[in-house]
Amino acid sequence: MTRPATRIELRQEAYEVIASGTAQHLPRETGGILLGYGEDAHIVVTHALVVDGPGASTHRYVRDDVRANVLLAAFLAQRADDDPTGYVGEWHSHPAPSGPSPTDVAAMQATAREYDGPLALLVHAPGAQQPFFGLITRRQRMGRVASKAVTVLPPLSRSEALGPLPDGAVRRDGPG
Template sequence: MRRKTPGLVRVLVHSDARQTIATAAERAHPLEAGGLLLGWWDRDAIVVRAAVDVVDPTATGSSWIRREGLAQQALDQAVTELGHPWLGYVGDWHSHPAPCGASEQDRQSIRSASLAYPQPLLLLVHRRGGNVDMHAARRGRLQAVSIETM
């Protein structure tokens, strides 16, 4: 039995979600790409089952902004198409074409968004070369993450 570490958020990411993110990041390069992470919460874990690309028409090589209207449309469409009864928004992802991890602005964004949810939210930053940074926040506070692929 796995012992729970206080404050640690387990993240299980399905390979399909990782592939969607990698493909969208490669297609958008040298611009940033981004979107939504879809899944559910299971006790002390965030399960990421799918990722959705949400195009930012103003994206640059160092900026991607989640446009709320486009994000809601993408979420509604994905939930309908995927048809999983537990599927919902669990966080955001975006790519960094430059070899850098999540910025302070990225971490602040997920901290702010987490204030609206009782469960933790996840931020996944896909870096060039396939490296991934993940950050979780619950009620405005960053939390340590352990990552597993499913």
């Protein structure tokens, strides 16, 4: 028996697509598909696709399922046969800093009833102290579905953090 997924690891390429898609659609919500694979006790998200949602507003996003299926099929057709990357869940943005709504959880649970394995939901709320909220949903025995809030690990920074500047490196009164 495998352990249930306990976290979502977000890789750089997926992060950039989600952050860019969110910024381009503000103040409306947007979203799409998460692609990746399961590793040990977590889901690794390597790619994200933006799927427009007709009628998206500041508090609602419903993806276009037909468009989502076309984009997913095109993505998967480009992968090698032995590539483990596949559908692992959904993402969408919240312009206000909030996590998954009851509607979001119910939608993921409905999807999980038809899917074998854990599914991730990422909610990107760029104004929040922690900009990603994660949820993993999985079908269990007897058709029950369980959802659990999980930690989202953002990608590692591409550059090292700068330390303090040396004394005298910057004048307080501006350039001189």
